[in-house]
Amino acid sequence: MKSFFSLSVDMLSLLSFPALALIVGYIIYLLICQRDDNTVPASYPIVGSLFAFLKNRSRLSEWLTELLEHAPFNTITFHRPGIKVVITADPGNVEHLLKTGFENYPKGNYFRLLLNDLLGTRIFNTDGAPWKVQRRVASYEFSTNSLRDFIVESVHSEITNRLLPLLRKAAATNQPGEFRLDMQDVFKRFAFDNICQVAFGMDPAYLDISLPLRIRRGL
Template sequence: MLEALIFICFLLSLVFIFFKSKPQYPFIGDYLTIHANRHRLTEWTSENIRTSPTLTFLVRRPFGQARVITGNPDVVQHILKTKFSTYQKGFFRTNLFDLLGDGIFNVDGDEWKFQRQLSSHEFSTHSLRHFVEHVVDTELNERLLPILTTAAANDTVLDLQDILQRFAFDNICKIAFGYDPAYLTPSLPHAKFAVAFDDAVRISSERFRINTPVLWKIKRFLNIGSEKRLKEAVTEVRQFAMKILSEKKQELTDKSSIQSVDLLSRFISSGHSDEKFVTDIVISFILAGRDTTSTALTWFFWLLFKNPAVESEIVKEIKDKSDSLIFDEVKEMVYTHASLCESMRLYPPVPVDTKTAIADDVLPDGTLVKKGSVI
Protein backbone atom coordinates (compact mmCIF):
# COMPACT_ATOMS: atom_id res chain seq x y z
CA MET A 1 0.00 0.00 0.00
CA LEU A 2 2.81 2.40 0.95
CA GLU A 3 4.71 1.55 -2.22
CA ALA A 4 1.61 2.29 -4.30
CA LEU A 5 1.12 5.64 -2.56
CA ILE A 6 4.78 6.61 -3.15
CA PHE A 7 4.45 5.60 -6.82
CA ILE A 8 1.29 7.71 -7.26
CA CYS A 9 2.95 10.72 -5.60
CA PHE A 10 5.93 10.27 -7.92
CA LEU A 11 3.66 10.26 -10.98
CA LEU A 12 1.78 13.33 -9.73
CA SER A 13 5.06 15.20 -9.24
CA LEU A 14 6.05 14.36 -12.81
CA VAL A 15 2.70 15.62 -14.11
CA PHE A 16 3.20 18.84 -12.11
CA ILE A 17 6.62 19.31 -13.70
CA PHE A 18 5.12 18.65 -17.15
CA PHE A 19 2.51 21.34 -16.64
CA LYS A 20 4.88 23.98 -15.25
CA SER A 21 7.60 23.62 -17.89
CA LYS A 22 7.79 22.85 -21.59
CA PRO A 23 9.23 19.33 -21.76
CA GLN A 24 9.40 17.14 -24.84
CA TYR A 25 8.92 13.42 -24.14
CA PRO A 26 8.53 10.36 -26.35
CA PHE A 27 4.99 9.57 -27.51
CA ILE A 28 3.24 12.48 -25.75
CA GLY A 29 5.62 15.32 -26.76
CA ASP A 30 4.27 18.67 -25.49
CA TYR A 31 0.76 17.27 -25.05
CA LEU A 32 0.35 18.17 -21.35
CA THR A 33 1.58 21.73 -21.88
CA ILE A 34 -0.67 22.20 -24.90
CA HIS A 35 -3.63 20.74 -23.02
CA ALA A 36 -3.02 23.03 -20.04
CA ASN A 37 -3.09 26.04 -22.38
CA ARG A 38 -5.91 24.83 -24.65
CA HIS A 39 -8.12 27.80 -23.62
CA ARG A 40 -5.40 30.33 -24.57
CA LEU A 41 -3.46 28.77 -27.45
CA THR A 42 -2.90 32.04 -29.31
CA GLU A 43 -1.54 33.74 -26.17
CA TRP A 44 0.61 30.70 -25.29
CA THR A 45 2.00 30.57 -28.82
CA SER A 46 2.81 34.29 -28.75
CA GLU A 47 4.61 33.95 -25.40
CA ASN A 48 6.79 31.14 -26.74
CA ILE A 49 7.63 33.13 -29.86
CA ARG A 50 8.64 36.20 -27.83
CA THR A 51 10.94 34.19 -25.54
CA SER A 52 12.71 32.45 -28.44
CA PRO A 53 15.94 34.19 -29.62
CA THR A 54 14.98 33.51 -33.24
CA LEU A 55 11.22 34.14 -32.78
CA THR A 56 10.77 30.51 -33.91
CA PHE A 57 10.15 27.43 -31.78
CA LEU A 58 9.28 23.76 -32.19
CA VAL A 59 6.21 22.05 -30.76
CA ARG A 60 6.13 18.26 -30.55
CA ARG A 61 2.67 16.78 -30.64
CA PRO A 62 1.78 13.19 -29.66
CA PHE A 63 3.34 10.30 -31.60
CA GLY A 64 6.27 12.33 -32.93
CA GLN A 65 4.34 14.99 -34.85
CA ALA A 66 6.44 18.18 -34.94
CA ARG A 67 5.36 21.70 -35.86
CA VAL A 68 7.47 24.78 -36.41
CA ILE A 69 5.83 27.96 -35.10
CA THR A 70 7.28 31.34 -36.03
CA GLY A 71 6.66 35.05 -35.70
CA ASN A 72 9.92 36.01 -37.39
CA PRO A 73 9.18 38.46 -40.28
CA ASP A 74 12.11 37.13 -42.36
CA VAL A 75 10.83 33.58 -41.99
CA VAL A 76 7.27 34.61 -42.82
CA GLN A 77 8.48 36.34 -46.01
CA HIS A 78 10.54 33.25 -46.86
CA ILE A 79 7.48 30.98 -46.54
CA LEU A 80 4.84 33.22 -48.10
CA LYS A 81 6.94 34.80 -50.86
CA THR A 82 10.53 33.66 -51.48
CA LYS A 83 9.78 29.92 -51.29
CA PHE A 84 6.04 30.21 -51.87
CA SER A 85 5.83 27.07 -54.03
CA THR A 86 7.65 24.98 -51.38
CA TYR A 87 5.08 25.65 -48.67
CA GLN A 88 1.58 24.50 -49.51
CA LYS A 89 -1.78 23.93 -47.81
CA GLY A 90 -1.12 20.35 -46.65
CA PHE A 91 -3.07 19.40 -43.53
CA PHE A 92 -4.79 22.81 -43.62
CA ARG A 93 -6.49 21.60 -46.80
CA THR A 94 -7.44 18.30 -45.17
CA ASN A 95 -9.04 20.00 -42.16
CA LEU A 96 -11.06 22.48 -44.21
CA PHE A 97 -11.84 20.43 -47.31
CA ASP A 98 -15.36 19.44 -46.22
CA LEU A 99 -16.31 23.12 -46.04
CA LEU A 100 -14.06 24.89 -48.58
CA GLY A 101 -13.43 22.10 -51.08
CA ASP A 102 -11.24 23.47 -53.90
CA GLY A 103 -11.82 27.15 -53.12
CA ILE A 104 -9.00 29.68 -53.39
CA PHE A 105 -7.88 29.29 -49.76
CA ASN A 106 -7.61 25.53 -50.06
CA VAL A 107 -5.63 25.00 -53.30
CA ASP A 108 -2.09 25.51 -54.56
CA GLY A 109 -0.25 25.95 -57.88
CA ASP A 110 -2.13 26.68 -61.09
CA GLU A 111 -5.56 26.34 -59.48
CA TRP A 112 -4.66 29.02 -56.96
CA LYS A 113 -3.18 31.31 -59.64
CA PHE A 114 -6.30 31.06 -61.80
CA GLN A 115 -8.70 31.84 -58.96
CA ARG A 116 -6.50 34.69 -57.73
CA GLN A 117 -6.33 36.25 -61.18
CA LEU A 118 -10.08 36.08 -61.72
CA SER A 119 -10.86 37.28 -58.19
CA SER A 120 -8.48 40.23 -58.42
CA HIS A 121 -10.99 42.02 -60.67
CA GLU A 122 -13.25 42.40 -57.63
CA PHE A 123 -10.55 44.38 -55.83
CA SER A 124 -9.65 46.86 -58.55
CA THR A 125 -10.17 50.55 -57.74
CA HIS A 126 -13.25 50.71 -59.99
CA SER A 127 -14.88 47.62 -58.43
CA LEU A 128 -14.12 48.75 -54.89
CA ARG A 129 -15.53 52.22 -55.53
CA HIS A 130 -18.74 50.68 -56.91
CA PHE A 131 -18.91 48.28 -53.96
CA VAL A 132 -18.44 51.03 -51.35
CA GLU A 133 -20.73 53.60 -52.95
CA HIS A 134 -23.61 51.25 -53.74
CA VAL A 135 -23.50 48.11 -51.59
CA VAL A 136 -21.82 49.26 -48.36
CA ASP A 137 -23.44 52.70 -48.36
CA THR A 138 -26.92 51.17 -48.69
CA GLU A 139 -26.23 48.61 -45.95
CA LEU A 140 -24.93 51.37 -43.67
CA ASN A 141 -27.65 53.95 -44.13
CA GLU A 142 -30.69 51.71 -44.55
CA ARG A 143 -29.84 48.98 -42.02
CA LEU A 144 -26.87 49.39 -39.67
CA LEU A 145 -27.31 53.03 -38.63
CA PRO A 146 -31.11 52.81 -38.08
CA ILE A 147 -30.63 49.75 -35.84
CA LEU A 148 -27.90 51.49 -33.81
CA THR A 149 -29.91 54.73 -33.63
CA THR A 150 -33.01 52.93 -32.38
CA ALA A 151 -30.99 51.00 -29.80
CA ALA A 152 -29.40 54.23 -28.55
CA ALA A 153 -32.78 56.00 -28.32
CA ASN A 154 -34.38 53.10 -26.41
CA ASP A 155 -31.29 52.35 -24.30
CA THR A 156 -31.26 48.81 -25.70
CA VAL A 157 -28.25 46.52 -25.32
CA LEU A 158 -27.00 44.99 -28.57
CA ASP A 159 -24.46 42.25 -29.22
CA LEU A 160 -22.12 44.37 -31.35
CA GLN A 161 -20.19 41.38 -32.68
CA ASP A 162 -23.43 39.79 -33.90
CA ILE A 163 -24.58 43.06 -35.49
CA LEU A 164 -21.26 43.57 -37.29
CA GLN A 165 -21.22 39.95 -38.43
CA ARG A 166 -24.67 40.40 -39.96
CA PHE A 167 -23.49 43.63 -41.59
CA ALA A 168 -20.45 41.90 -43.11
CA PHE A 169 -22.53 38.87 -44.14
CA ASP A 170 -25.01 40.97 -46.14
CA ASN A 171 -22.17 42.86 -47.82
CA ILE A 172 -20.12 39.82 -48.82
CA CYS A 173 -23.17 37.94 -50.12
CA LYS A 174 -23.97 40.93 -52.34
CA ILE A 175 -20.45 41.17 -53.75
CA ALA A 176 -20.01 37.38 -54.06
CA PHE A 177 -23.47 36.28 -55.21
CA GLY A 178 -25.24 39.49 -56.12
CA TYR A 179 -27.72 38.22 -53.52
CA ASP A 180 -29.14 40.07 -50.51
CA PRO A 181 -29.83 37.76 -47.54
CA ALA A 182 -31.26 40.72 -45.54
CA TYR A 183 -29.63 39.33 -42.40
CA LEU A 184 -29.23 42.79 -40.87
CA THR A 185 -32.83 43.93 -40.53
CA PRO A 186 -34.63 45.23 -37.40
CA SER A 187 -36.00 41.77 -36.56
CA LEU A 188 -32.45 40.30 -36.63
CA PRO A 189 -33.71 37.12 -38.34
CA HIS A 190 -32.46 33.65 -37.47
CA ALA A 191 -31.31 32.72 -40.99
CA LYS A 192 -30.83 28.98 -41.46
CA PHE A 193 -27.94 29.42 -43.89
CA ALA A 194 -26.05 31.80 -41.56
CA VAL A 195 -26.43 29.45 -38.58
CA ALA A 196 -25.25 26.49 -40.67
CA PHE A 197 -22.28 28.54 -41.89
CA ASP A 198 -21.37 29.45 -38.28
CA ASP A 199 -21.49 25.81 -37.21
CA ALA A 200 -19.46 24.64 -40.21
CA VAL A 201 -16.71 27.21 -39.58
CA ARG A 202 -16.59 26.54 -35.83
CA ILE A 203 -16.36 22.75 -36.12
CA SER A 204 -13.85 22.90 -38.99
CA SER A 205 -11.68 25.25 -36.89
CA GLU A 206 -11.86 22.93 -33.89
CA ARG A 207 -10.12 20.23 -35.94
CA PHE A 208 -6.90 22.29 -35.77
CA ARG A 209 -6.94 22.24 -31.96
CA ILE A 210 -7.23 18.46 -31.59
CA ASN A 211 -3.87 16.98 -30.59
CA THR A 212 -4.66 13.64 -32.22
CA PRO A 213 -6.40 14.33 -35.58
CA VAL A 214 -7.35 10.67 -35.89
CA LEU A 215 -10.11 11.36 -33.32
CA TRP A 216 -12.11 13.71 -35.55
CA LYS A 217 -11.51 11.40 -38.52
CA ILE A 218 -13.02 8.49 -36.55
CA LYS A 219 -16.01 10.65 -35.60
CA ARG A 220 -16.45 11.60 -39.24
CA PHE A 221 -16.25 7.95 -40.33
CA LEU A 222 -18.86 6.95 -37.73
CA ASN A 223 -20.91 10.11 -38.46
CA ILE A 224 -21.31 11.02 -34.79
CA GLY A 225 -21.05 14.11 -32.56
CA SER A 226 -19.63 17.34 -33.96
CA GLU A 227 -18.65 15.68 -37.25
CA LYS A 228 -22.26 14.66 -37.85
CA ARG A 229 -23.34 18.29 -37.29
CA LEU A 230 -20.55 19.48 -39.61
CA LYS A 231 -21.84 17.23 -42.38
CA GLU A 232 -25.39 18.56 -41.90
CA ALA A 233 -24.21 22.19 -41.78
CA VAL A 234 -22.05 21.87 -44.91
CA THR A 235 -25.00 20.26 -46.73
CA GLU A 236 -27.20 23.25 -45.81
CA VAL A 237 -24.53 25.73 -46.90
CA ARG A 238 -24.00 24.00 -50.24
CA GLN A 239 -27.73 23.66 -50.92
CA PHE A 240 -28.11 27.40 -50.39
CA ALA A 241 -25.08 28.16 -52.60
CA MET A 242 -26.37 25.83 -55.36
CA LYS A 243 -29.77 27.54 -55.27
CA ILE A 244 -28.13 30.93 -55.73
CA LEU A 245 -25.90 29.50 -58.49
CA SER A 246 -28.92 28.15 -60.35
CA GLU A 247 -30.71 31.50 -60.13
CA LYS A 248 -27.57 33.33 -61.30
CA LYS A 249 -27.20 31.07 -64.35
CA GLN A 250 -30.82 31.77 -65.24
CA GLU A 251 -30.21 35.50 -64.85
CA LEU A 252 -27.18 35.39 -67.15
CA THR A 253 -29.10 33.53 -69.88
CA ASP A 254 -32.10 35.86 -69.64
CA LYS A 255 -31.28 38.72 -72.01
CA SER A 256 -34.15 40.86 -70.71
CA SER A 257 -32.97 40.87 -67.07
CA ILE A 258 -30.66 43.47 -65.55
CA GLN A 259 -27.49 41.48 -64.97
CA SER A 260 -25.38 42.18 -61.90
CA VAL A 261 -21.59 42.22 -61.97
CA ASP A 262 -20.49 40.10 -59.03
CA LEU A 263 -17.91 37.42 -58.28
CA LEU A 264 -20.26 34.55 -59.13
CA SER A 265 -21.18 36.11 -62.48
CA ARG A 266 -17.49 36.48 -63.37
CA PHE A 267 -16.73 32.82 -62.69
CA ILE A 268 -19.76 31.58 -64.63
CA SER A 269 -18.97 33.92 -67.55
CA SER A 270 -15.37 32.66 -67.61
CA GLY A 271 -16.70 29.33 -68.86
CA HIS A 272 -16.63 27.31 -65.64
CA SER A 273 -19.82 25.31 -65.47
CA ASP A 274 -18.71 22.85 -62.76
CA GLU A 275 -21.20 23.70 -60.02
CA LYS A 276 -19.10 22.30 -57.17
CA PHE A 277 -16.02 24.24 -58.30
CA VAL A 278 -17.91 27.54 -58.48
CA THR A 279 -19.65 27.03 -55.12
CA ASP A 280 -16.30 26.15 -53.48
CA ILE A 281 -14.94 29.51 -54.63
CA VAL A 282 -17.92 31.53 -53.44
CA ILE A 283 -18.06 29.81 -50.03
CA SER A 284 -14.38 30.71 -49.56
CA PHE A 285 -15.13 34.37 -50.25
CA ILE A 286 -18.04 34.43 -47.82
CA LEU A 287 -15.73 33.02 -45.15
CA ALA A 288 -13.03 35.58 -45.94
CA GLY A 289 -15.32 38.59 -46.14
CA ARG A 290 -17.61 37.91 -43.21
CA ASP A 291 -15.61 36.66 -40.24
CA THR A 292 -12.43 38.67 -40.80
CA THR A 293 -14.27 41.96 -41.29
CA SER A 294 -16.63 41.55 -38.34
CA THR A 295 -13.82 40.39 -36.03
CA ALA A 296 -11.59 43.32 -37.00
CA LEU A 297 -14.41 45.83 -36.45
CA THR A 298 -15.45 44.33 -33.11
CA TRP A 299 -11.94 44.65 -31.67
CA PHE A 300 -11.61 48.13 -33.22
CA PHE A 301 -14.71 49.50 -31.50
CA TRP A 302 -13.77 47.80 -28.23
CA LEU A 303 -10.36 49.53 -28.34
CA LEU A 304 -12.02 52.88 -29.13
CA PHE A 305 -14.22 52.41 -26.06
CA LYS A 306 -11.08 51.80 -23.98
CA ASN A 307 -9.25 54.81 -25.51
CA PRO A 308 -11.57 57.84 -25.61
CA ALA A 309 -8.77 60.21 -26.70
CA VAL A 310 -8.30 58.17 -29.90
CA GLU A 311 -12.06 58.08 -30.41
CA SER A 312 -12.17 61.91 -30.21
CA GLU A 313 -9.44 62.24 -32.84
CA ILE A 314 -11.26 59.87 -35.19
CA VAL A 315 -14.57 61.72 -34.77
CA LYS A 316 -12.76 65.00 -35.47
CA GLU A 317 -11.17 63.58 -38.62
CA ILE A 318 -14.53 62.28 -39.88
CA LYS A 319 -16.14 65.70 -39.38
CA ASP A 320 -13.26 67.45 -41.16
CA LYS A 321 -13.60 65.15 -44.20
CA SER A 322 -17.39 65.01 -44.36
CA ASP A 323 -17.65 67.25 -47.46
CA SER A 324 -15.82 64.73 -49.66
CA LEU A 325 -17.30 61.83 -51.62
CA ILE A 326 -17.56 58.72 -49.45
CA PHE A 327 -14.89 56.72 -51.30
CA ASP A 328 -12.39 59.59 -51.49
CA GLU A 329 -12.88 60.68 -47.89
CA VAL A 330 -11.96 57.22 -46.61
CA LYS A 331 -8.63 57.35 -48.45
CA GLU A 332 -7.83 60.72 -46.79
CA MET A 333 -8.54 59.55 -43.22
CA VAL A 334 -4.93 58.95 -42.18
CA TYR A 335 -5.51 58.84 -38.41
CA THR A 336 -8.47 56.47 -38.72
CA HIS A 337 -6.48 54.24 -41.07
CA ALA A 338 -3.54 54.15 -38.64
CA SER A 339 -5.88 53.32 -35.73
CA LEU A 340 -7.46 50.46 -37.64
CA CYS A 341 -4.02 49.08 -38.59
CA GLU A 342 -2.88 49.26 -34.96
CA SER A 343 -6.07 47.50 -33.85
CA MET A 344 -5.38 44.64 -36.27
CA ARG A 345 -1.75 44.48 -35.14
CA LEU A 346 -2.88 44.01 -31.54
CA TYR A 347 -5.82 41.73 -32.34
CA PRO A 348 -5.32 40.20 -35.81
CA PRO A 349 -8.55 38.73 -37.26
CA VAL A 350 -6.49 35.80 -38.59
CA PRO A 351 -3.66 35.29 -36.05
CA VAL A 352 -2.36 32.03 -37.53
CA ASP A 353 -1.55 30.81 -41.04
CA THR A 354 -0.55 27.19 -41.63
CA LYS A 355 1.63 25.68 -44.36
CA THR A 356 3.20 22.28 -45.05
CA ALA A 357 6.69 21.90 -46.57
CA ILE A 358 6.75 19.75 -49.72
CA ALA A 359 10.58 19.61 -49.68
CA ASP A 360 13.45 19.88 -47.18
CA ASP A 361 14.43 23.49 -46.49
CA VAL A 362 16.40 25.77 -44.18
CA LEU A 363 14.62 28.86 -42.85
CA PRO A 364 16.45 32.23 -42.71
CA ASP A 365 16.91 31.87 -38.93
CA GLY A 366 18.70 28.52 -39.41
CA THR A 367 15.77 26.24 -38.53
CA LEU A 368 15.90 22.96 -40.45
CA VAL A 369 12.62 21.95 -42.05
CA LYS A 370 11.95 18.42 -43.21
CA LYS A 371 9.59 17.52 -46.04
CA GLY A 372 6.09 17.12 -44.61
CA SER A 373 6.70 19.45 -41.66
CA VAL A 374 3.86 21.72 -40.64
CA ILE A 375 4.77 25.40 -40.23
Protein backbone atom coordinates (compact mmCIF):
# COMPACT_ATOMS: atom_id res chain seq x y z
CA MET A 1 0.00 0.00 0.00
CA LYS A 2 2.80 2.38 0.86
CA SER A 3 4.61 1.58 -2.36
CA PHE A 4 1.45 2.26 -4.35
CA PHE A 5 0.95 5.58 -2.54
CA SER A 6 4.54 6.66 -3.13
CA LEU A 7 4.25 5.66 -6.78
CA SER A 8 1.14 7.80 -7.15
CA VAL A 9 2.91 10.76 -5.57
CA ASP A 10 5.85 10.33 -7.92
CA MET A 11 3.52 10.22 -10.92
CA LEU A 12 1.74 13.39 -9.79
CA SER A 13 5.10 15.08 -9.33
CA LEU A 14 6.14 14.15 -12.85
CA LEU A 15 2.85 15.37 -14.25
CA SER A 16 3.14 18.64 -12.38
CA PHE A 17 6.39 19.62 -14.11
CA PRO A 18 4.80 20.24 -17.54
CA ALA A 19 1.95 22.12 -15.88
CA LEU A 20 4.39 24.23 -13.89
CA ALA A 21 6.46 24.92 -16.98
CA LEU A 22 3.29 25.94 -18.85
CA ILE A 23 2.27 28.33 -16.08
CA VAL A 24 5.73 29.90 -15.92
CA GLY A 25 5.83 30.25 -19.69
CA TYR A 26 2.41 31.88 -19.68
CA ILE A 27 3.50 34.38 -17.01
CA ILE A 28 6.62 35.25 -19.01
CA TYR A 29 4.50 35.69 -22.11
CA LEU A 30 2.17 38.07 -20.29
CA LEU A 31 5.09 40.13 -19.06
CA ILE A 32 6.51 40.37 -22.57
CA CYS A 33 3.12 41.35 -24.00
CA GLN A 34 2.74 44.13 -21.46
CA ARG A 35 5.67 46.08 -22.85
CA ASP A 36 4.78 49.60 -23.94
CA ASP A 37 4.03 49.36 -27.63
CA ASN A 38 1.63 51.76 -29.29
CA THR A 39 1.76 50.05 -32.69
CA VAL A 40 -0.19 46.88 -31.85
CA PRO A 41 -2.77 46.04 -29.18
CA ALA A 42 -1.58 43.55 -26.56
CA SER A 43 -2.74 40.00 -27.29
CA TYR A 44 -3.04 37.16 -24.78
CA PRO A 45 -3.81 33.45 -25.14
CA ILE A 46 -7.50 32.56 -25.38
CA VAL A 47 -8.83 36.11 -24.79
CA GLY A 48 -6.74 37.75 -27.53
CA SER A 49 -6.94 41.56 -27.46
CA LEU A 50 -10.11 41.65 -25.35
CA PHE A 51 -8.45 43.54 -22.47
CA ALA A 52 -7.21 46.27 -24.82
CA PHE A 53 -10.69 46.67 -26.29
CA LEU A 54 -12.31 46.88 -22.87
CA LYS A 55 -9.75 49.46 -21.74
CA ASN A 56 -10.48 51.67 -24.78
CA ARG A 57 -14.20 50.91 -25.22
CA SER A 58 -15.18 54.52 -24.51
CA ARG A 59 -12.87 55.85 -27.28
CA LEU A 60 -12.70 52.97 -29.73
CA SER A 61 -12.49 55.06 -32.92
CA GLU A 62 -9.78 57.34 -31.51
CA TRP A 63 -7.78 54.37 -30.20
CA LEU A 64 -7.84 52.49 -33.51
CA THR A 65 -6.86 55.69 -35.34
CA GLU A 66 -3.86 56.15 -33.05
CA LEU A 67 -2.77 52.55 -33.64
CA LEU A 68 -3.08 52.94 -37.40
CA GLU A 69 -1.09 56.18 -37.37
CA HIS A 70 1.90 54.56 -35.64
CA ALA A 71 1.72 51.11 -37.26
CA PRO A 72 4.00 50.18 -40.19
CA PHE A 73 2.08 50.52 -43.47
CA ASN A 74 -0.88 51.88 -41.42
CA THR A 75 -2.04 48.31 -40.81
CA ILE A 76 -2.70 46.50 -37.53
CA THR A 77 -3.57 42.91 -36.65
CA PHE A 78 -5.25 41.84 -33.45
CA HIS A 79 -7.02 38.78 -32.12
CA ARG A 80 -10.46 38.26 -30.70
CA PRO A 81 -11.56 34.92 -29.25
CA GLY A 82 -11.57 32.64 -32.28
CA ILE A 83 -11.12 35.50 -34.80
CA LYS A 84 -8.10 37.24 -36.31
CA VAL A 85 -8.87 40.78 -37.46
CA VAL A 86 -6.84 43.03 -39.77
CA ILE A 87 -7.54 46.78 -40.01
CA THR A 88 -5.76 48.90 -42.60
CA ALA A 89 -5.73 52.55 -43.64
CA ASP A 90 -3.09 52.14 -46.35
CA PRO A 91 -4.48 53.25 -49.76
CA GLY A 92 -2.64 50.46 -51.57
CA ASN A 93 -4.08 47.82 -49.28
CA VAL A 94 -7.58 49.25 -49.62
CA GLU A 95 -7.31 49.24 -53.41
CA HIS A 96 -6.11 45.63 -53.32
CA LEU A 97 -8.99 44.56 -51.05
CA LEU A 98 -11.75 46.35 -52.93
CA LYS A 99 -10.50 46.30 -56.52
CA THR A 100 -7.44 44.43 -57.78
CA GLY A 101 -7.68 41.48 -55.38
CA PHE A 102 -11.37 41.62 -54.51
CA GLU A 103 -12.06 37.99 -55.48
CA ASN A 104 -9.48 36.80 -52.94
CA TYR A 105 -11.52 38.16 -50.00
CA PRO A 106 -14.99 36.57 -49.97
CA LYS A 107 -17.43 37.44 -47.22
CA GLY A 108 -17.72 33.80 -46.18
CA ASN A 109 -20.55 31.72 -44.76
CA TYR A 110 -20.38 33.33 -41.30
CA PHE A 111 -21.20 36.84 -42.51
CA ARG A 112 -23.69 35.62 -45.12
CA LEU A 113 -25.67 33.80 -42.45
CA LEU A 114 -25.33 36.67 -39.98
CA LEU A 115 -26.64 39.28 -42.43
CA ASN A 116 -29.07 37.08 -44.34
CA ASP A 117 -32.20 38.48 -42.66
CA LEU A 118 -31.14 42.04 -43.49
CA LEU A 119 -29.48 41.70 -46.91
CA GLY A 120 -30.77 38.36 -48.17
CA THR A 121 -28.77 36.95 -51.09
CA ARG A 122 -28.30 40.18 -52.99
CA ILE A 123 -25.10 41.88 -54.10
CA PHE A 124 -23.99 43.01 -50.64
CA ASN A 125 -24.17 39.49 -49.21
CA THR A 126 -22.92 37.18 -51.95
CA ASP A 127 -19.63 35.94 -53.37
CA GLY A 128 -18.32 34.38 -56.54
CA ALA A 129 -20.53 33.90 -59.59
CA PRO A 130 -23.79 35.21 -58.00
CA TRP A 131 -21.99 38.42 -57.04
CA LYS A 132 -20.66 38.88 -60.58
CA VAL A 133 -24.12 38.45 -62.08
CA GLN A 134 -25.72 40.94 -59.72
CA ARG A 135 -22.87 43.40 -60.14
CA ARG A 136 -23.30 43.27 -63.91
CA VAL A 137 -27.02 43.98 -63.57
CA ALA A 138 -26.48 46.76 -61.03
CA SER A 139 -23.76 48.43 -63.09
CA TYR A 140 -26.25 49.31 -65.83
CA GLU A 141 -28.59 50.90 -63.28
CA PHE A 142 -25.86 52.93 -61.60
CA SER A 143 -24.62 54.20 -64.94
CA THR A 144 -27.92 55.87 -65.82
CA ASN A 145 -28.10 59.63 -65.74
CA SER A 146 -31.38 59.56 -63.81
CA LEU A 147 -29.81 57.78 -60.84
CA ARG A 148 -26.79 60.06 -60.87
CA ASP A 149 -29.05 63.11 -60.92
CA PHE A 150 -31.13 61.66 -58.08
CA ILE A 151 -28.02 61.07 -55.93
CA VAL A 152 -26.73 64.59 -56.57
CA GLU A 153 -30.15 66.05 -55.80
CA SER A 154 -30.52 64.04 -52.57
CA VAL A 155 -27.06 64.96 -51.28
CA HIS A 156 -27.50 68.63 -52.22
CA SER A 157 -30.88 68.76 -50.49
CA GLU A 158 -29.50 67.12 -47.35
CA ILE A 159 -26.63 69.61 -47.20
CA THR A 160 -28.75 72.68 -47.94
CA ASN A 161 -31.85 71.93 -45.89
CA ARG A 162 -30.38 70.03 -42.93
CA LEU A 163 -26.61 69.96 -42.52
CA LEU A 164 -25.93 73.68 -42.95
CA PRO A 165 -28.94 74.84 -40.87
CA LEU A 166 -27.92 72.39 -38.13
CA LEU A 167 -24.36 73.75 -38.07
CA ARG A 168 -25.66 77.33 -38.04
CA LYS A 169 -27.96 76.49 -35.13
CA ALA A 170 -25.11 74.90 -33.20
CA ALA A 171 -22.83 77.87 -33.88
CA ALA A 172 -25.50 80.34 -32.76
CA THR A 173 -26.56 78.55 -29.55
CA ASN A 174 -23.16 77.25 -28.45
CA GLN A 175 -21.13 79.10 -25.85
CA PRO A 176 -17.40 79.24 -26.77
CA GLY A 177 -15.41 76.76 -24.72
CA GLU A 178 -18.49 75.25 -23.04
CA PHE A 179 -19.79 72.78 -25.63
CA ARG A 180 -18.57 71.24 -28.84
CA LEU A 181 -20.83 69.58 -31.38
CA ASP A 182 -20.16 65.88 -31.94
CA MET A 183 -19.38 65.99 -35.66
CA GLN A 184 -19.02 62.22 -35.85
CA ASP A 185 -22.65 61.88 -34.82
CA VAL A 186 -23.69 64.58 -37.31
CA PHE A 187 -21.91 62.93 -40.24
CA LYS A 188 -23.31 59.52 -39.32
CA ARG A 189 -26.80 60.97 -39.49
CA PHE A 190 -25.97 62.72 -42.75
CA ALA A 191 -24.69 59.50 -44.33
CA PHE A 192 -27.62 57.44 -43.03
CA ASP A 193 -30.19 59.84 -44.49
CA ASN A 194 -28.51 59.81 -47.91
CA ILE A 195 -28.06 56.03 -48.02
CA CYS A 196 -31.70 55.39 -47.07
CA GLN A 197 -32.96 57.82 -49.69
CA VAL A 198 -30.83 56.37 -52.50
CA ALA A 199 -31.02 52.67 -51.58
CA PHE A 200 -34.51 52.34 -50.09
CA GLY A 201 -36.44 55.37 -51.34
CA MET A 202 -37.28 56.60 -47.85
CA ASP A 203 -36.14 59.57 -45.80
CA PRO A 204 -35.57 58.83 -42.06
CA ALA A 205 -34.75 62.53 -41.45
CA TYR A 206 -32.16 61.72 -38.77
CA LEU A 207 -30.43 65.03 -39.43
CA ASP A 208 -33.54 67.13 -39.01
CA ILE A 209 -32.81 70.39 -37.21
CA SER A 210 -35.60 69.74 -34.69
CA LEU A 211 -33.81 66.67 -33.30
CA PRO A 212 -31.71 67.12 -30.15
CA LEU A 213 -27.98 67.61 -30.72
CA ARG A 214 -25.37 65.33 -29.25
CA ILE A 215 -22.76 67.46 -27.54
CA ARG A 216 -19.49 66.83 -25.76
CA ARG A 217 -18.82 68.68 -22.57
CA GLY A 218 -15.50 69.96 -21.32
CA LEU A 219 -13.46 69.49 -24.50
